[in-house]
Amino acid sequence: MQTLISQLQTRFQLSEFILQRDNLAFVTVTREQLRPLLLHLRDKEGFTHLVLLTAVDWIEDNIFQLTYLLGDRTAGCDIGVRLMLPRDVASMDSIHDLWPTAATYQRELREMFGIDFPESPRVDEDFILEGWTDLPPYRRDFDTLKYSQESYVDRLGRETKDPAAYMKLKLYPDEDNDG
Amino acid sequence: MKDDFEKLLDQQPEKEPEPQERPALRDIPVREELVPRTVTAPDGQEIRIDPLQDYYCQAGPTVQTPAYTRIIEDLFNWARAESLWILGFGTGCGAIEMRPLMTPRFDAYRYGIQWRPTPRQANLLVISGYLSVKTLKRAIRSYEQMQNPKYVVGLGSCTINGGMYWDSYNTIKRLDDYLPVDLYITGCMPRPEALLQGFDDLKKLIRAGKAEGANKYAENFERYKTNQKRVIKDWDMPDYSW
């Protein structure tokens, strides 16, 4: 892994790799670096498997983080390629031509985070939600509790108990349960 | 036969109605299979088909009145109670508990309960857990396609008050707002024994003539439809799927 990392670093002028385990490393790249790096990893280094493509909403920094996790099945190691996108113009180049499965991930990201992938097949169609009109629900500024209270009627009489305190009370009723 | 066919042709509107002329469907485009179209029959004849008019009943559901004397109605109810045919439609985690019921260990069949593959053959819809809005749409269509007399059982806390999905953006919290529930079975998830007990209770309700969900649905059809359409924002199907 170390040799591969240093090779990649010289070849693509990448920033620091974060070595999470012996067989799992992460690197953050720029938009221009992404495609050549993915291609190189897929065709030359044996990372033929797109394990997942997912997003994180760093709302405080106004950033979406995309993670492309690639797997080398024979060597049993993974590389995660991270990419930061500005939150307000969330749009990224599609990689469905590298891995056809990416189209499905991109459709999901489009629906749940509102990150656009122009040219990705069927990216504008409904994926899991149907007729969704609000903010994309995985964005952190979407208030799911508020939405659910506004959309679906509550039934009265619902009680919520603190699980830890309640179990203590039930399991050890004789003990002092104040603290 | 020919007359009928000609009548059918006569009924066709001159020009294709615009989608926005359908008040029920608002400005959501109807599903592809519901769009009016012209098909060519094997003999070369062109037939105009408007699926919403031709394939679906235009009238709403009707209330089924009890038989003329009590004793006959009791006999009917006894018969109904003894053959509960469940639509094999699992919605949430609770559906997993129906499998042991179908198989020899708990064997619900010995109580005259069995599972059917289509709504037309079933008279009991078990909503087995949380219902996402998307599934609710399918559940409504399945329910409406079932023949009278029909019953709905809600399984698990999710159907009652949202259960652990109480703050989810995509699951309904009170099933009886959208479908007429005859009986709830509590638990998360209810064990097969609880289900058997529940079916037994449902039988008692039916025999007492108290399982009137389908009639309630017919009587309050407007209210149910309003509730349903409030959450199903892309209503692109017939108002009543019968």
Ligand code: SF4
């Ligand atoms: S009540 Fe519990 S078991 Fe049933 S659908 Fe809800 S979470 Fe799942």
